[in-house]
Amino acid sequence: MAQEAPTPAPAPAPATPAPAPEQIVAGLSRDNIGITTSFDGSQILIYGAVKREAPEPDDEKLAVIVTLEGPLGPVTIRRKSREFGIWVNTASVGVAAAPSYYAVATSGPMDEILPPRVDTQQRISIPLAMRAFSGPLEVEDSKPFTEALLRIRERQGLYEMETGGVHIVDNTLFRADFDLPANLTEGDYKTRIFLLRGGKLVDQYQSAIEVRKVxxxxxxxxxxxxxxxxxxxxxxxxxxxxxxxxxxxxxxxx
CATH class of the missing domain: 1.20.5 (Single alpha-helices involved in coiled-coils or other helix-helix interfaces)
Known part of the structure; x- marks a missing residue:
């Protein structure tokens, strides 16, 4: 008599990851901005609180970093040199995607609260917000070109770094204010909030702000x-x- 094959045991369900001991609950003062002919800038308030499932650790300091990033776009950075009495472009570097606007607000000095490893993974600081170069590099050192782009956009008010711009109350509530310039690019602006404790990334939050011409x-x-x-x-x-x-x-x- 033929025997029936044993029914295979069902595969175990994937384990549900445990919730973070501290979580971000956040909101925006507005989620859309209309650009009109008289638009001269705007202000965004990003606020939130830290939700805890356990008592707060006493030996590790809490830190919050908030970023606001505009639409990405390719940028070509050119260097001019004087040749035979005429200024001409002699070298260039292409960046595959650079934010049209990028602002960072922190609750403390960046080098004290943000480990380089976390910065590299999340691309939080302004220099790392720019993506990879486009095409092969034609220069030996690309650093002066990217530094020039940063200086230009900082003068235009498009790249900003505000140490102490995040205000934390009772290690639970926080807020950050961003003054947006009049020369905004239309598109979706991404806001990110990073919660760190003792140099470790505990939780992060992301939302979007729609900027459109009206x-x-x-x-x-x-x-x-x-x-x-x-x-x-x-x-x-x-x-x-x-x-x-x-x-x-x-x-x-x-």
């Missing part, structure tokens, strides 16, 4: 990108009308 600004942007021919004709008609109006006013004044 009103007349949005209509012109959409027209220029989706109906370029019509946009060109309207621009030409506006230029002709402006020239005619200026000539008419000049004749009237004379």
């Amino acid at each position: 009103g007349l600004e949005r209509w012109l942007y959409t027209l220029a990108h989706q109906q370029a021919a019509l946009y060109g004709l309207l621009s030409l008609a506006l230029a002709v009308f402006a020239g005619w109006a200026a000539a008419a006013i000049f004749r009237f004044v004379r």
Whole structure:
């Protein structure tokens, strides 16, 4: 008599990871920003609390880092040199993706609360926020090029580092304020919160802020990108009308 094969035992269910002893509960003062013709910047408040499942450790200091990152885009950094009395581009370095805006706020000095290993893994500091280079490098040392990009965007208010910008109350509540410049790029802005204790990453939180052109600004942007021919004709008609109006006013004044 044929014997039935034994029924295989069911595979054990994957173990559910234990919750972090401390977790971030956070929110934003607003999750969208409208760019209009009169837009001159905005302010974002990022706030939250630390949820604990056990008593707070006494021997390790709590630290919080908050980052706000704009849309990524390729950037080419060029170096000019004087050749035969003329300034020309002699070398360039391409960055595959650099944030259009990047701000970091910390509860303490970065070199004291953020280990290099965690910074490398999470790309928290401003220099590491830029992604890999695009294409082969044509220069021996790329550091002066990336440093130049950082200086330019810092002067434009697009890259900011604020030590002490995160305020912690009773080791539980925290907040960080970001002043956004007027020259924002449209897109989705990513905010990240990192909770560290004793140099170890305990928990992290991520959310998004939508930045979009609205009103007349949005209509012109959409027209220029989706109906370029019509946009060109309207621009030409506006230029002709402006020239005619200026000539008419000049004749009237004379």
